[in-house]
Amino acid sequence: METSQQTILLSAKELTCIREERILFDQLSFDIHAGDIVQIEGPNGAGKTSLLRILAGLSRPYSGNVLYLNEDINHARDEFNADLLYLGHLPGVKSELTAEENLRFNLQISGYTQFETTPILAQVNLTGFEEALTGHLSAGQHRRTALARLWHTNCKIWIVDEPFTAIDKKGVEELEQLFLEHANNGGCVIMTTHQDMSIITDQRLRKIRLDYQFL
Amino acid sequence: MERGISFTQAFWTLLVRDIKIAIRHRGDIFNPLLFFILVVTLFPLGVGPEPQMLSRIAPGVIWVAALLASMLSLERLFKADYSDGTLEQMLLSPQPLPIMVLAKVIAHWLLTGVPLIIIAPLLGLLLNLESGSYGALISTLALGTPVLSLLGAIGVALTVGLRKGGVLLSLLILPLYIPVLIFATSAIDAAGMNLPYDGQLAIIAAMLVGSLTLAPFAIGASLRVSTN
Numbered sequence: 001m002e003t004s005q006q007t008i009l010l011s012a013k014e015l016t017c018i019r020e021e022r023i024l025f026d027q028l029s030f031d032i033h034a035g036d037i038v039q040i041e042g043p044n045g046a047g048k049t050s051l052l053r054i055l056a057g058l059s060r061p062y063s064g065n066v067l068y069l070n071e072d073i074n075h076a077r078d079e080f081n082a083d084l085l086y087l088g089h090l091p092g093v094k095s096e097l098t099a100e101e102n103l104r105f106n107l108q109i110s111g112y113t114q115f116e117t118t119p120i121l122a123q124v125n126l127t128g129f130e131e132a133l134t135g136h137l138s139a140g141q142h143r144r145t146a147l148a149r150l151w152h153t154n155c156k157i158w159i160v161d162e163p164f165t166a167i168d169k170k171g172v173e174e175l176e177q178l179f180l181e182h183a184n185n186g187g188c189v190i191m192t193t194h195q196d197m198s199i200i201t202d203q204r205l206r207k208i209r210l211d212y213q214f215l
Numbered sequence: 216m217e218r219g220i221s222f223t224q225a226f227w228t229l230l231v232r233d234i235k236i237a238i239r240h241r242g243d244i245f246n247p248l249l250f251f252i253l254v255v256t257l258f259p260l261g262v263g264p265e266p267q268m269l270s271r272i273a274p275g276v277i278w279v280a281a282l283l284a285s286m287l288s289l290e291r292l293f294k295a296d297y298s299d300g301t302l303e304q305m306l307l308s309p310q311p312l313p314i315m316v317l318a319k320v321i322a323h324w325l326l327t328g329v330p331l332i333i334i335a336p337l338l339g340l341l342l343n344l345e346s347g348s349y350g351a352l353i354s355t356l357a358l359g360t361p362v363l364s365l366l367g368a369i370g371v372a373l374t375v376g377l378r379k380g381g382v383l384l385s386l387l388i389l390p391l392y393i394p395v396l397i398f399a400t401s402a403i404d405a406a407g408m409n410l411p412y413d414g415q416l417a418i419i420a421a422m423l424v425g426s427l428t429l430a431p432f433a434i435g436a437s438l439r440v441s442t443n
Contacts, residue, residue, distance in 0.1 A: 056307060057307070058303060058306065058307065058442055058443070059442075059443045060443055078309060081307050081308060081309045082218075082220075082309040084307060086303070086304075086307050088300050088303055089300075090298070090299055090300025090303065091299070091300055092299060092300035092301045092303065092304040093299065093300075093301075094232075094236060094295075094299060094301065095299075096235075096236045096239045096240055097232070097235070097236065101232075101235070105228060105232050106304060108224060108225075108228040109225065109228060109229075109304060109305060109308040109310055109315070110218075110308055110309065110310075111218045111219055111220055111221070111224075111308070111309050111310060112216065112217065112218050113217045113218065113219060113221070113224065114217035115216075115217075152216070153216075154216045154218065
C-alpha cells in the first residue's frame with residue numbers, strides 16, 4: 001500500500017476512558033499521520049497505557065472509537081492487526097524458552113514464514129545468548145528479546161509502551177534511530193517514555209499530553 | 216519479507232511451543248495425574264474393600280476423579296500467557312485466534328488428558344472393575360476428556376483476568392461437565408452388564424464434535440473480554 005506523509009494511519013475519535021470510577025481522558029481526538037513519532041506524556045496514572053491499549057484494540061473505550069485508514073478497528077480487525085506491532089509493558093517473552101525460540105514464536109504468530117533469527121538477535125546485541133533460557137538473562141536482555149521483532153516487521157503502526165525500560169544508553173540510541181528510520185519510511189510510532197531522547201529531536205516529536213484529572 | 220496467514224503454521228507453532236514449555240516444567244504434567252491416582256486409591260480405604268461394592272462404584276469414582284483432575288489442571292491453561300503478555304500478542308496477531316486457542320487446548324489435553332486415559336485401566340483393576348467394562352472405560356475417557364478440556368477452557372478464558380477465579384471457575388464449568396459424566400458412567404455400567412452402550416458413546420462423540428467446532432470461537436471471544 002502506498003502511503004504519503006499525509007495519509008492518516010490511525011485516528012482517535014472522541015475517546016473517553018473511565019477506570020475505577022475515574023475519568024482518565026474525556027473526548028480525546030487526534031490523528032496520527034504516516035511519518036509521525038508521537039509521545040504520550042503525563043504523570044503516572046494519567047492513563048497512558050490505557051490509551052495505548054485502546055489504540056491497539058485490546059481494551060474498549062467507554063465511548064468513541066479508533067479508526068484505521070478511516071475504518072473502525074473493530075470492523076477491520078484483520079487488516080489492522082496485520083499492520084500493527086504492539087509491545088506492551090508486559091514483554092510477551094517466556095522464561096522457559098530460549099531467546100531464539102521466543103523470537104521465532106513471536107514472528108511466527110505474526111505470520112512471517114521465512115526468516116533467520118541469528119542476524120535479528122545480533123541487532124539487539126544478543127549474539128551468543130541465542131540458546132540461553134530467557135529466564136536466565138538480565139532484565140535488559142529479556143527486554144531486548146521482546147524488542148528484537150522491531151527489526152523484522154513490515155507493520156506500519158508501532159505502538160510501544162515504555163520501550164527504553166532497562167535498556168542501556170547505546171541500546172536506547174539504536175532504538176531511537178530505528179524509530180526515526182521507520183517514521184521516515186512512512187510508518188508511525190506511538191510510544192510512552194519518561195526518558196529524554198537524544199536522536200529524536202523535539203521538532204520531530206509530536207506530544208500528546210494526558211493530565212491527571214481530579215473530580 | 217515473506218508473510219501470510221496460515222492456519223497450519225498458527226496451529227503447529229502454538230502446539231509445539233506449549234508442549235516444549237510443559238516438558239521443561241514437568242510438574243504441570245504430573246500433578247493432575249498424581250491427583251487422579253491418589254483420589255482413586257483412597258476410595259477402597261474409605262469405603263471398605265468388598266469387591267462387589269468396589270466394582271459397583273468403580274465407573275463413577277474413576278470418572279469423577281478424572282473430571283476433577285482435568286478441572287484442576289485447566290486453571291493454568293492461559294494464566295502464564297496472560298501474566299507475561301504473550302496472550303496480548305496472540306490477540307493482536309493476524310493469525311486466526313480460534314485456531315491458536317484450539318492448539319493450546321489440544322496441547323493441554325495431550326499433556327494431561329492422555330496420561331489419565333493410559334493409567335485408567337490400572338486403576339480399574341484396583342477397583343475391581345467388571346471385566347467387560349474396560350473397553351467402555353477407555354473409549355468414554357478418550358471421547359470425554361477432550362470435551363472436558365474444551366468446555367473448561369471457556370470458563371478459564373472468562374476468569375483468567377480475575378485474581379481469585381478458582382471458585383468461580385468451578386461454578387461456571389461443573390454444570391457443563393455433568394452431561395459428560397452421566398453418559399460416560401452409564402456407558403461403563405451398561406458395558407458391565409453386557410448391554411450395548413453405543414448410544415451413550417454416540418452422545419459423547421456428538422458433544423465432542425460440537426465442542427471441537429464451537430468452543431474455540433467461544434474461548435477466543437472470552438479471552439477478548441477478559442483482557443479488556
